[in-house]
Amino acid sequence: xxxxxxxxxxxxxxxxxxxxxxxxxxxxxxxxxxxxxxxxxxxxxxxxxxxxxxxxxxxxxxxxxxxxxxxxxxxxxxxxxxxxxxxxxxxxxxxxxxxxxxxxxxxxxxxxxxxxxxxxxxxxxxxxxxxxxxxxxxxxxxxxxxxxxxxxxxxxxxxxxxxxxxxx
Amino acid sequence: xxxxxxxxxxxxxxxxxxxxxxxxxxxxxxxxxxxxxxxxxxxxxxxxxxxxxxxxxxxxxxxxxxxxxxxxxxxxxxxxxxxxxxxxxxxxxxxxxxxxxxxxxxxxxxxxxxxxxxxxxxxxxxxxxxxxxxxxxxxxxxxxxxxxxxxxxxxxxxxxxxxxxxxxxxxxxxxxxxxxxxxxxxxxxxxxxxxxxxxxxxxxxxxxxxxxxxxxxxxxxxxxxxxxxxxxxxxxxxxxxxxxxxxxxxxxxxxxxxxxxxxxxxxxxxxxxxxxxxxxxxxxxxxxxxxxxxxxxxxxxxxxxxxxxxxxxxxxxxxxxxxxxxxxxxxxxxxxxxxxxxxxxxxxxxxxxxxxxxxxxxxxxxxxxxxxxxxxxxxxxxxxxxxxxxxxxxxxxxxxxxxxxxxxxxxxxxxxxxxxxxxxxxxxxxxxxxxxxxxxxxxxxxxxxxxxxxxxxxxxxxxxxxxxxxxxxx
Numbered sequence: 057x058x059x060x061x062x063x064x065x066x067x068x069x070x071x072x073x074x075x076x077x078x079x080x081x082x083x084x085x086x087x088x089x090x091x092x093x094x095x096x097x098x099x100x101x102x103x104x105x106x107x108x109x110x111x112x113x114x115x116x117x118x119x120x121x122x123x124x125x126x127x128x129x130x131x132x133x134x135x136x137x138x139x140x141x142x143x144x145x146x147x148x149x150x151x152x153x154x155x156x157x158x159x160x161x162x163x164x165x166x167x168x169x170x171x172x173x174x175x176x177x178x179x180x181x182x183x184x185x186x187x188x189x190x191x192x193x194x195x196x197x198x199x200x201x202x203x204x205x206x207x208x209x210x211x212x213x214x215x216x217x218x219x220x221x222x223x224x
Numbered sequence: 225x226x227x228x229x230x231x232x233x234x235x236x237x238x239x240x241x242x243x244x245x246x247x248x249x250x251x252x253x254x255x256x257x258x259x260x261x262x263x264x265x266x267x268x269x270x271x272x273x274x275x276x277x278x279x280x281x282x283x284x285x286x287x288x289x290x291x292x293x294x295x296x297x298x299x300x301x302x303x304x305x306x307x308x309x310x311x312x313x314x315x316x317x318x319x320x321x322x323x324x325x326x327x328x329x330x331x332x333x334x335x336x337x338x339x340x341x342x343x344x345x346x347x348x349x350x351x352x353x354x355x356x357x358x359x360x361x362x363x364x365x366x367x368x369x370x371x372x373x374x375x376x377x378x379x380x381x382x383x384x385x386x387x388x389x390x391x392x393x394x395x396x397x398x399x400x401x402x403x404x405x406x407x408x409x410x411x412x413x414x415x416x417x418x419x420x421x422x423x424x425x426x427x428x429x430x431x432x433x434x435x436x437x438x439x440x441x442x443x444x445x446x447x448x449x450x451x452x453x454x455x456x457x458x459x460x461x462x463x464x465x466x467x468x469x470x471x472x473x474x475x476x477x478x479x480x481x482x483x484x485x486x487x488x489x490x491x492x493x494x495x496x497x498x499x500x501x502x503x504x505x506x507x508x509x510x511x512x513x514x515x516x517x518x519x520x521x522x523x524x525x526x527x528x529x530x531x532x533x534x535x536x537x538x539x540x541x542x543x544x545x546x547x548x549x550x551x552x553x554x555x556x557x558x559x560x561x562x563x564x565x566x567x568x569x570x571x572x573x574x575x576x577x578x579x580x581x582x583x584x585x586x587x588x589x590x591x592x593x594x595x596x597x598x599x600x601x602x603x604x605x606x607x608x609x610x611x612x613x614x615x616x617x618x619x620x621x622x623x624x625x626x627x628x629x630x631x632x633x634x635x636x637x638x639x640x641x642x643x644x645x646x647x648x649x650x651x652x653x654x655x656x657x658x659x660x661x662x663x664x665x666x667x668x669x670x671x672x673x674x675x676x677x678x679x680x681x682x683x684x685x686x687x688x689x690x691x692x693x694x695x696x697x698x
Contacts, residue, residue, distance in 0.1 A: 060615050060618055061614065061615065063618050064608070064614040064615045064617060064618035065614060067617050067618050067621045067654065068604075068605065068608050068609075068614055068617050070654055070655065071601050071604075071605060071617065071621075071654065071658070072605060074654070074655050074658045074659060075601070075602075075605075075658070075662070077659065078658065078659040078662035078663065079662060081545050081546070081549055081659070082549060082662065082663055082666050084546070085546055085549045085550065085553070088546070089550070100240055101239070101240055101241050102237045102238065102239055102240055103237070103238050103240045103398060103399055103401070104235060104236070104237055104238075104399075105235075105236050105237070105238045105396055105397060105398035105399075105409065106233055106234070106235060106236070106396070106397040106398075107233070107234040107235075107236045107394065107395070107396055107397075107413070108231060108232075108233050108234075108378055108381045108394065108395040108396075108397065109231070109232060109234065109381065109392075109394040109395070110230055110231060110232075110381065110382050110383055110392060110393075110394070111230035111231065111232045
């Protein structure tokens with residue numbers, strides 16, 4: 057059957073051509089990229105930025121805390137409320153927390169607006185952030201009542217039911 | 225500029241710090257690598273010199289024999305990889321299809337980092353307004369763009385009408401610092417417990433948030449990887465990439481989803497629990513693949529990462545060979561940098577066995593697989609040219625093509641994609657993957673030599689509105 061030698065020749069030529077094309081293209085790419093190399097400046101610890109946001113955000117934060125963002129089922133999704141769940145996250149949590157000690161973004165002097173936003177955001181609460189992020193509490197399920205242990209039995213039962221369904 | 229009088233501009237300060245990896249003595253590492261590889265090479269050569277006369281082999285016979293053994297091992301690994309990936313992907317999709325899932329609709333911030341994306345940012349943000357989810361906001365982070373991206377993004381700030389509710393769109397203009405720092409800025413500003421990180425040139429499907437967020441009912445899940453598809457098809461080049469995304473990336477993610485250990489959450493579509501990001505130390509800008517790096521950090525902390533096949537992000541693939549090489553070069557070096565950063569897990573499975581498994585698979589895909597593919601092709605070229613056995617390369621290509629076609633048919637059927645892409649499997653491995661693998665090999669050499677690199681910027685032509693496009697959109 058002479059088809060195989062012909063196809064073999066085509067494949068061989070295509071493979072060799074691909075090798076040459078790839079190597080040539082790579083060399084050209086390196087030559088072209090070398091022209092655009094720029095040295096990177098050292099990055100400061102904090103950088104100024106500009107936040108462009110709708111004004112009505114401030115009205116929402118002053119007047120509504122819990123319930124601002126409702127879940128689809130109508131249950132109240134806790135965002136920032138008087139207990140300071142998110143404030144706990146937002147405020148300085150440098151104590152005993154590994155990784156970068158992220159400062160919250162703060163709003164400096166606004167252009168023609170009050171500073172209620174910054175005050176609301178950075179009120180320190182008495183709750184400790186550490187409790188939330190200790191390893192044993194890392195996988196705690198977040199519910200409306202606060203953090204709760206994951207329901208292992210429920211999950212295992214659900215998995216068993218799934219297994220039963222899968223292997224039926 | 226927005227005509228809305230209720231837009232305000234505020235000056236803020238962003239924390240620019242990151243978790244710093246341990247300092248590396250690159251010079252000492254290079255010397256050690258040269259020394260160790262030199263010693264190993266000398267030992268191997270001495271072994272060959274001493275033992276070869278005791279065998280029936282000559283030097284050319286040794287070359288042929290060892291090449292054949294290498295190819296047989298490569299073939300076994302290839303078959304094992306293909307079938308294990310297909311089986312796990314099938315099991316995952318089957319489980320995904322039959323299990324019932326509850327809805328979960330917490331407040332989500334969608335982060336859109338942009339750098340010189342003036343052509344595409346409006347379409348990307350408009351596509352987000354078509355997401356069918358009741359509770360989300362959009363934060364655009366302009367990473368020091370030099371074109372009019374800031375103006376275009378600013379014109380979109382405000383409360384816009386979404387499908388289920390009004391959606392707040394905010395903009396952060398910051399100095400250029402890379403995608404990792406841009407995402408960290410958005411995460412800092414966001415007040416949600418969950419964030420979705422995407423690319424500035426991507427468009428999400430309307431149900432992506434609904435299907436992606438329900439995975440977080442499980443408190444062990446820290447992140448969810450989405451499904452990335454190529455938007456700009458109908459050209460040979462981009463059709464091949466569309467097939468590659470289906471067969472090479474999404475199939476592997478589906479298999480990893482079965483183990484709940486997706487190794488790379490794609491940049492165009494990633495869902496994150498903020499506490500998980502905090503646990504992992506947020507994004508770092510010390511690699512050129514921040515998506516691979518953050519994924520490995522999340523896995524190292526013990527979180528699970530699921531894959532959601534119906535959370536689709538449409539992205540614009542490179543349309544020229546130069547753009548493709550630039551992209552793949554960065555991907556390869558970035559992934560190698562991420563692997564190097566987490567190398568303690570490679571040789572010590574007692575630290576985190578899952579991470580060891582994932583890193584070895586990434587090491588194989590990034591280093592061994594391209595090397596084996598190139599070696600196999602070179603071997604058959606040499607054999608054809610110097611020994612006259614040209615039919616061997618044909619049968620090699622035929623076998624690989626059948627495997628690729630089989631995987632392509634499965635992927636296209638599972639994702640209900642365009643069947644015409646199956647035909648591209650004929651040239652997929654022969655031409656396209658060979659070019660990619662050669663680029664990977666060169667990038668690997670440069671990474672080990674420590675040659676400096678830059679981000680580069682892919683040119684965009686714009687995808688147009690969500691109603692248009694050449695990809696099959698669900």
